[in-house]
Amino acid sequence: MPFKTYLINKTNNRKFRLDGVLRSRRLPAKHKLCQKFRQHMVLRTDQLPPKVDLRPDMTPIEDQSQIGSCTANCLAGAYEYLTKKSNGMNMDVSRLFIYYNARIKGNY
Template sequence: MGWQCGAVTRYGLVKQKPDDRDYQFVAASRKSLPAAVDLRTTGYVPPVMDQGSAGTCSAHATASALRFLLRKEKLQDFPPSRLFLYYVTRVYVEGVSPSEDSGCALRDVAKAIATYHVCNERYMEYDDTKIAEQPPALAVANARLHTTFTYRAVQQSLSALKGALASGYPVVVGIQVYDSFETEEVARTGVVPMPAEGEQCLGGHAVYLVAFEDATRTFTLCNSWSSAWGQGGFFKLSYDYLTNPDLACDFWMTTGFQ
């Protein structure tokens, strides 16, 4: 199973390359972990968004994690501009042509925020047909008013992922998506199965993790296909899915401010 499969535009996750300079999240002891955590009960999880047909999933997942942190820290709550993030990551960090809907790596989104910050959505509203448009001057000026955020890489282990959620923060993650992800059953139930033998790989997709439950051995994640999909925009994956490096990668959490 490779990470360069499929050609569906909205699966816009680009797998990042290893980097020993990444700051790592240190998980708590397994013995101290609860049997379940659901960050949706905090009131900090923002509304589910819709990326449309553009490959902006990495920007969507990261913007949601940022807004969660703003709410958690009782700072000024604003919707980070997904289009701004997608543009500055692709064009300024990754050197991609503005018109190329190439997707982007999650670490590069973090680098873009550290360098260019992020503006309020009102200064660069989301439109999946306008990915090539350069951020206007007001958007750039507004972004400079906002602080930068600190990030931690999370190890791909059950204890680390559960520990991150138990510490009170969502985890942005990339998953490998197969045919079953787009079935009517998954759209209705929000329960994503392990890929079956012979299923076609559609590509990499960025989402974010908000809950786990030992009783069912499942994680709950938020998609960016509107609240009409899945369980109000959320879906479930097994522990085995997210801890398999062939099926998931690139785990990040936003933990504070610089």
């Protein structure tokens, strides 16, 4: 029996189950399905292209000015890139929202 893990919402004490799936001991009949599945692909060096241009999927460059919010800019830029890459939507994430809320969470 697997160990049960829960995520608890502290505002209303609701519990959400995170695991508990029992692994099957029976192998699939097809050899092709016996591989390990992942959320990403693992490729050899010779299977990769020699060069990749990510510029079409990038959002416009932002200026952090004198604030020193490079971590917030990095996080927002990565989030914008992943959003645009996954659904083609060009969104502008607030760097100041991330910056100020990180300072509040970190007690700075």
